Amino acid sequence: MRRFRRACRKQPAMTQPAPLYIVASPRPRVGKTLIARLLVEFFHAEGRPLVGYDLNPREPALADRFPHLVWPVDIAETRGQVELFDRLIADNRSTRVIDLGYGRFDQFFAVMAEIGFVHEARHRAIEPIALFISDPAAATVRSYAELRGRLPAATFVPVHNESVSVMFVKEDFPPSRPECGLIRIPRLSPIVRGVIDRPSFSFAAYMTQQPGGPTEVHQWIGQIFAGFRELELRLLMGRLSASLTGAPPLQRKGLQGWKG
Secondary structure (H helix, E strand, O other): OHHHHHHHHHOOOOOOOEEEEEEEOOOOOOOHHHHHHHHHHHHHHOOOOEEEEEEOOOOOHHHHHOOOOEEEOOOOOHHHHHHHHHHHHHOOOOEEEEEEOHHHHHHHHHHHHHOOHHHHHHHOOEEEEEEEEOOOOHHHHHHHHHHHHHOOOOEEEEEEEOOOOOOOOOOOOOOOOHHHOOEEEOOOOHHHHHHHOOOOOOHHHHHOOOOOOOOHHHHHHHHHHHHHHHHHHHHHHHHHHHHHOOOOOOOOOOOOOOOO
């Protein structure tokens, strides 16, 4: 025990990177905005500095719900791309959440790969984490494999939304590393869906109110929030393990090809 304590004292302090969560899928109506909304409320309730970006130009539902926390951005043109990625790379103190509309899916990740964003972000203590919502369609499975091949340094965490598909084939959606695991979104009953879709409904506020005891809604939110906490803990333990084993740091490549 004494030797372990001495070893810990000798280790340099780890600077925890600011997470950048990208909620993504190449298909519509799979729960992207719902999951981004859960993330925003979870981190806001934790008291973290938080900024969100809504990349759904036609229906910015996330920005409409959180006008003081989430900014709508259209990346159809170069100006919008520069604005977004400049903001993302400039702030390593806030947790960021991106609701990536399916219509901008290919464009967003193409720009990310072209400018070497992942390496530059990590150099600046920012950790991009793609929460990829799975479904059984062959095109989605292929898109996930292609995306991981295009961005091998990025962190990919599969998300199984049980309201979209009952089965999850783990071989089709492997995480980047074992500690990334899987985020599971339990299936919603029609009653729960009706409650959480109300414009004034807040996940975090509802969790503090339990008149008559916990309800199905409390259990559903609680499971998801617990999954977010476990993911962050697993990623932290993975970084700690890498630092203790002397894993080589990622090389800085800079924002290649970026012409603002």
